[in-house]
Amino acid sequence: GAGVSQSPSNKVTEKGKDVELRCDPISGHTALYWYRQRLGQGLEFLIYFQGNSAPDKSGLPSDRFSAERTGESVSTLTIQRTQQEDSAVYLCASSRTGFGSPLHFGNGTRLTVT
């Protein structure tokens, strides 16, 4: 595809359930990022993958959050035991390299925890 693809586009889940969000980056982009966007707030950095290097997980808000990436392709963000404060839009972005290249964002997954 031409852009970053995220699925599902919308997810409603009950408090306490686990959710898995998927991101397909642009082909050839070695760097992949996850951000969280709460209503009325700026984007919050969650995690960064660059090639085969260890990911920068410093933005993950708690141990309920985890992410994986298979090689230089698909990434999944998993939230365990969801809480209402996890409700947000989760945005994935990719770039050609991790330094000096612009980020290309997907349209996000809108997560609502009821």
Add this chain to the structure above:
Amino acid sequence: QKEVEQDPGPLSVPEGAIVSLNCTYSNSAFQYFMWYRQYSRKGPELLMYTYSSGNKEDGRFTAQVDKSSKYISLFIRDSQPSDSATYLCAVGENDYKLSFGAGTTVTVRA
């Protein structure tokens, strides 16, 4: 103190007006400065990207960076209804761990 402060607006201007947006930041180590545009229910798209003080122009868009004042601006000339969106500033020491402003919502009235 937030790393990046941005007036959320909303800002409403008539078509053809100049739109002026700005952000302030707190960390003098920031050296990457970006502006993103985000349409409703879409992901942000990069508008302008600079790593130095001064002006950068691209068509109707001009980005200004003043590192001494820790202040960045975006100007949109001859604004169009299609410019109606939320504009996010982003700053960072490196360009992957960016700090984003909350965004300013702009409406250009036809």
